[in-house]
Amino acid sequence: MLTLENVVIRQDDFELRADFEVPRGARVSVIGPSGAGKTTLLNVIAGFFEPSAGRVLWEGRDITRKPPGERGISLLFQDNNLFPHLTVAQNVGLGIDPGLRLTPAQKAQVEAALERVGLAGMGGRKPGRLSGGQQGRAGLARILVQGKPLILLDEPFAALGPALRAEMLALVEDVASEIGATLLMVSHDPGDARRLGGLAILVAEGRAEPPVPVADLLDHPSPVLRDYLGD
Amino acid sequence: MTRSGPGWVAAGIVAALILGPLVAVFMRAEAGAQVLTSDWSAVRFTILQAALSALLSIALAIPVARALARRAFRGRGILITLLGAPFILPVIVAVLGLLAVFGRAGIVNTALAWLGLPPVSIYGLQGVVLAHVFFNLPLATRIILQGWQGIPSERFRLAANLGLSGVQVARFLEWPMLRAVVPGALMVVFAICLSSFAVALTLGGGPRATTVELAIYQAFNFDFDLGRAARLAVIQLVLAGSAAVVAFWAAVPAGFGAGLGRVVRRWEAETWGARALDAGWIGLAAGFLIVPLAMIFLNGVSGLTQVPGAVWRAAGVSVTIALISTALCVALALSLAMVRRGWAEVVALMGIAVSPLVIGTGLFVIVNPWMDPARLAMPVTALVNALMALPFAMRVLAPDVARTEADFGRLADALSLRGWARLRWLILPRLRPALGFSAGLAGALSMGDLGVVALFADPDFATLPLQMYRLMGAYRMEAAAGAGLILLALSLGVFWIFDRGGRGDVDA
Incomplete structure (x- = not known):
C-alpha cells in the first residue's frame, strides 16, 4: 500500500x-x-x-x-528513458545491476524480458535505431527485470x-x-x-x-x- | 550527493597550487617593497601594447566578421576553421612565421627594398602588437561573427521588406549587436595581451618594450633578484587578474566552428560595391593568416635537415610533459565540472587570473631553499600548463555535464547509478566528444607553451619551444625553422588525435 x-x-x-x-x-x-x-x-x-x-x-x-x-520504484518518463550511448540490452541490464556486471543467468533474464516485450534479437542495437514504440517496449523490459513493487x-x-x-x-x-x-x-x-x-x-x-x-x-x-x- | 567528493579534492589541489605560490611571492615582495621606475615603465608598456592590440584586433575583426556573416563562398568553412587555429598554434612558431614575412629579410622588406623604400622593423612595440593582432584578430572575428549570426534572419527579411538601405540596416540591426558584443571581445583580447610573455620575449625586450611578465623573467634570469621578481609578480597579479576575470565572464570561445556555418541572405548588401568590399576584407584577413603559416611550412621543410639532435630530445620532453599535463588538466576539469556549483567554476577560473610566471616565481621561491629547482623543471611545467588550460577545459566540459544530468540524471538516480558506475555508464560516454576536445586543447597548449619552463630549465634541459628559442637566440634560423615545423606538427597532431578520438562512434 x-x-x-x-x-x-x-x-x-x-x-x-x-x-x-x-x-x-x-x-x-x-x-x-x-x-x-x-x-x-x-x-x-x-x-x-x-x-x-x-x-x-x-x-x-x-x-x-x-x-x-x-x-x-521503477519509472518510465515522457522521454530519455534509455541511454542513447548504450545498447538496448545494456539499458535493460542496468535495471539488474548498475555496474552492469551480469552473470550468464542474468543475461538470459535480460534476453527473456526483451523477448517478452517483442524485442527478441534487438538487444545489440542502440536506442537510436529503434522506433518510438520499440523504445517504449525496451523501457518496459527494464521494468520487468527490475521487478519493483511500484x-x-x-x-x-x-x-x-x-x-x-x-x-x-x-x-x-x-x-x-x-x-x-x-x-x-x-x-x-x-x-x-x-x-x-x-x-x-x-x-x-x-x-x-x-x-x-x-x-x-x-x-x-x-x-x-x-x-x-x-x- | 557524494558526486562532489572528487570535486572538493580537485578544488583543494588547484587552490593549493595557486594560493601557495602566491603567498610565497607576497612574503618575498614585502622584503623589497620599493617599486622602481623600470617596474613602472614595464607596467606602462604592458597596458599600452595590450590596449593597442585589442583596439586594432577588434577594429579589423568587425569588417571581416561582417563579410563572413553575409557571404557564401568556396573555402568559407575552411577559413573559419583556420580562424580557430591560432588558439592552439605555439606562439614561438607563429613568431617565426611573422619574422619570415615582416622580419629584416622577410617578404615585406624585400618588396620595400625592391621599390627603393626604407625597411620596417618588426622589433619593439609594433612587432609585439603585430604578433598579438595575428593571434587575436581570428579570435575576435569568431566572437563577433557569433554576434552577427545571433541576429535572426527574419529581421533581415523584414528590413528588406521595409526597403532599408545598408546604412539603415547597420543602424537598426548591426549597431545594437556590436554594442553588446564588442566590449566583451575588447576585454578578452586586452586581458590575453596583458599576460604576454613569449611574444614580448622574442619581439620585444629592451627598456622600452618589456612587459611585466618579461620583466619577471629578466629579474630572475639576468639578476637573480627574487625580491624584484616577486614584487613584479604582485603587480602582474593585480593587473592581469582583474582584467582576466572580467573578460572570461564576458566571452570565451566555447567550440571551434560550432554554429558558424550558416550564411544569412542579405538583400541590402547585394550591390557590387559591398561585394568588392567584403571580398577585399576576406582576402586580407586570409592572407594575413595564411602567408606566415605557409612560410613556417616552406622554411621548416628546408630546415629539417639542419635540426640538431637536441631538438628531437626536446620534442620527447615536450610530448611527455604535454601528456602528463593533459591527463592532469582533464581529470581536474571533469572533477570540477561534475560538482555543478558556482564555486567550482571560480576555482577553475583562478588559473586564468594568475599568470604562469607568477606561479612559477612562487614555486621557485618555495622550492629553492630545499633543492635545486632545475630538477623540478618537468613536473612544474606539466603542472602549470595543466592549470593554464583548466579554465578552457572546464568551459568545454561544464555545459555537457549539465546537459547530461538534465537529460538523464533522474533516470540514473532511479537506477541507483552512483559513483564509478555513473561515471562509467553515463558521464564518460556522454562527454566523450567534449573530453576529446578539451584534452586536445590542453595537450596543444602544453606542447606550445613557452613560459614557466624558462624559469626552471637549466642548459641541459629544454622543451621544444625553449629549444627553438635557444636556436633563434644563436641565430641558427634554419634549424629553428625545422624545429618550428616539428613543433607545429606535434601541437596540431596532439590536438587532432585527442579531438578525433573523442568523436568516433557517436550515437544520438
Whole structure:
C-alpha cells in the first residue's frame, strides 16, 4: 500500500496537498489540467523532489527521505528513458545491476524480458535505431527485470499514435500483473484512464484527491474536471 | 550527493597550487617593497601594447566578421576553421612565421627594398602588437561573427521588406549587436595581451618594450633578484587578474566552428560595391593568416635537415610533459565540472587570473631553499600548463555535464547509478566528444607553451619551444625553422588525435 500522509509540496508560489492511500496492486491514473502538479506529485513519490511537509510510506515504512534508487520504484518518463550511448540490452541490464556486471543467468533474464516485450534479437542495437514504440517496449523490459513493487509512468507514450498507445497500455498492464506491481500513470488523456480502468486521482486546484473508480470520476465529473474535459 | 567528493579534492589541489605560490611571492615582495621606475615603465608598456592590440584586433575583426556573416563562398568553412587555429598554434612558431614575412629579410622588406623604400622593423612595440593582432584578430572575428549570426534572419527579411538601405540596416540591426558584443571581445583580447610573455620575449625586450611578465623573467634570469621578481609578480597579479576575470565572464570561445556555418541572405548588401568590399576584407584577413603559416611550412621543410639532435630530445620532453599535463588538466576539469556549483567554476577560473610566471616565481621561491629547482623543471611545467588550460577545459566540459544530468540524471538516480558506475555508464560516454576536445586543447597548449619552463630549465634541459628559442637566440634560423615545423606538427597532431578520438562512434 502506498500512503501519502498530509503531504504538502511547495515550489515558489505553487502549492499541492495530498493525503490518500493507494491499495496494493491497484491500477491508478493521475489526471488533471496541465500545470496542476501531476508530474510533481510523481516526482515526490519517486524521490526526485522533497515535500515541504508530510510523509510518503510504502507498506507502512517511511520512505520520504530515501534516495530514488532505493524506494522499490521503477519509472518510465515522457522521454530519455534509455541511454542513447548504450545498447538496448545494456539499458535493460542496468535495471539488474548498475555496474552492469551480469552473470550468464542474468543475461538470459535480460534476453527473456526483451523477448517478452517483442524485442527478441534487438538487444545489440542502440536506442537510436529503434522506433518510438520499440523504445517504449525496451523501457518496459527494464521494468520487468527490475521487478519493483511500484511502477510510475509519466505520460510515457504521449508521442505515439492512438492505436500504438492502446497496444502499449495493454503491455504495461501485462507487465504490471506479471510482477504483481502497483501502477501509477500520469496521463492528459481521459481515454487512457478509461482503457487502464481501475482508479483515478484528480489533481487540480492545489489538491490531489484520493483515488476513486475511473468510471465514477469521469461519468460524474466535478465542475473543475468538467472545465478540464471541456464537455 | 557524494558526486562532489572528487570535486572538493580537485578544488583543494588547484587552490593549493595557486594560493601557495602566491603567498610565497607576497612574503618575498614585502622584503623589497620599493617599486622602481623600470617596474613602472614595464607596467606602462604592458597596458599600452595590450590596449593597442585589442583596439586594432577588434577594429579589423568587425569588417571581416561582417563579410563572413553575409557571404557564401568556396573555402568559407575552411577559413573559419583556420580562424580557430591560432588558439592552439605555439606562439614561438607563429613568431617565426611573422619574422619570415615582416622580419629584416622577410617578404615585406624585400618588396620595400625592391621599390627603393626604407625597411620596417618588426622589433619593439609594433612587432609585439603585430604578433598579438595575428593571434587575436581570428579570435575576435569568431566572437563577433557569433554576434552577427545571433541576429535572426527574419529581421533581415523584414528590413528588406521595409526597403532599408545598408546604412539603415547597420543602424537598426548591426549597431545594437556590436554594442553588446564588442566590449566583451575588447576585454578578452586586452586581458590575453596583458599576460604576454613569449611574444614580448622574442619581439620585444629592451627598456622600452618589456612587459611585466618579461620583466619577471629578466629579474630572475639576468639578476637573480627574487625580491624584484616577486614584487613584479604582485603587480602582474593585480593587473592581469582583474582584467582576466572580467573578460572570461564576458566571452570565451566555447567550440571551434560550432554554429558558424550558416550564411544569412542579405538583400541590402547585394550591390557590387559591398561585394568588392567584403571580398577585399576576406582576402586580407586570409592572407594575413595564411602567408606566415605557409612560410613556417616552406622554411621548416628546408630546415629539417639542419635540426640538431637536441631538438628531437626536446620534442620527447615536450610530448611527455604535454601528456602528463593533459591527463592532469582533464581529470581536474571533469572533477570540477561534475560538482555543478558556482564555486567550482571560480576555482577553475583562478588559473586564468594568475599568470604562469607568477606561479612559477612562487614555486621557485618555495622550492629553492630545499633543492635545486632545475630538477623540478618537468613536473612544474606539466603542472602549470595543466592549470593554464583548466579554465578552457572546464568551459568545454561544464555545459555537457549539465546537459547530461538534465537529460538523464533522474533516470540514473532511479537506477541507483552512483559513483564509478555513473561515471562509467553515463558521464564518460556522454562527454566523450567534449573530453576529446578539451584534452586536445590542453595537450596543444602544453606542447606550445613557452613560459614557466624558462624559469626552471637549466642548459641541459629544454622543451621544444625553449629549444627553438635557444636556436633563434644563436641565430641558427634554419634549424629553428625545422624545429618550428616539428613543433607545429606535434601541437596540431596532439590536438587532432585527442579531438578525433573523442568523436568516433557517436550515437544520438
